[in-house]
Amino acid sequence: MNSNTFRMPAAVLIATGAVALLTAPPASATGGAPAGGGEGKAGAVVLRAGLDVGLLNKAVHVPLTTTLNEVSAPATAQKTALAVALDGVEGGKPVSLLRADVATSKATADKNRAEAEANLADATVHVPGLPALSLIQVEKVTSKAVCEAGRKPVASSNVLGSVTVLGKKVTLSAGGPTKVEIPKVGMVSLELSGTRTTSTTAAAAALRLKVSVNPLDLNVAQVEGEVVLAEAHCESPAGAPAPEPSAGSGLKPQTAASGTGAAVTADANLAETGGGSPAPYVAGGALVLLGIGAAALVVTRRGRTS
Secondary structure (H helix, E strand, O other): OHHHHHHHHHHHHHHHHHHHHHHOOOHHHOOOOOOOOOOOEEEEEEEEEEEEEEEOOOOOEEEEEEEEOOEEOOEEEOOOEEEEEOOOOHHHOEEEEEEEEEEEEEEEEOOOEEEEEEEEEEEEEOOOOOOOOOOEEEEEEEEEEEEEOOOOOEEEEEEEEEEEEOOEEEOOEOOEOEEEEEOOOEEEEEEEEEEEEOOOEEEEEEEEEEEEEOOOEOOEEEEEEEEEEEEEEEEOOOOOOOOOOOOOOOOOOEEEOOOOOOEEEOOHHHHHOOOOOOHHHHHHHHHHHHHHHHHHHHHHHHHHHO
């Protein structure tokens, strides 16, 4: 008797609960992750120098940290010369660090794409104490970083044409640094800096120089540090959408419903007429489950009357 008492409500609950689940709207149409996101980030710099300059007469070290055409999106810079003034060096006159025919950096960013680029052409770099002998001369160096929503970030850098270090032409190798040593002047180790990417970021630098020279001229005893040419980096927009499906995959990209933050498919409007929607299957399933519930009710009542 106890089994008959509990059988009816259980059958009815199963039937009505299943109908409620089948007739509920899809989760993708009622909520989900908010649409859109923050803008991407990008930056570029034509030259970055971090040097320590040792002076003869004062036995002190003067830090030299500077950049040329450093920009953060959105911005563009096109200065072709960089000079700095250091106390006790060259009689207090400005020291010319870089002169170039072309020295540009550019960075742009929005909710879909972030991009940065740096370019140098016919450029000459000097360090304090060596006004007549260039640290490096390059014909052309470029770096570029692109972070597009829904795509893998891309970075590239190129060194085109000849490269001259401390008056010597050098051949660069991707296998490791190239060292140039000049007696009574010093040594420079330079390498193709290359690129680096992650799932959301990209960075590139064309050339990286480690400098250690002792010119013993113009009151400069030692110059040590690093110089980087043509550097670019970016970060993908926050909340970037998934990559679009490839052609012929049969899938269609999702779009965001305006003002609601809900993700809906491109064919969502078919639901208004029932075409292309699961409405007939939902209704059929509901009727079947209702029939099961009614049959269970009849069996229960017969069990009571028997």
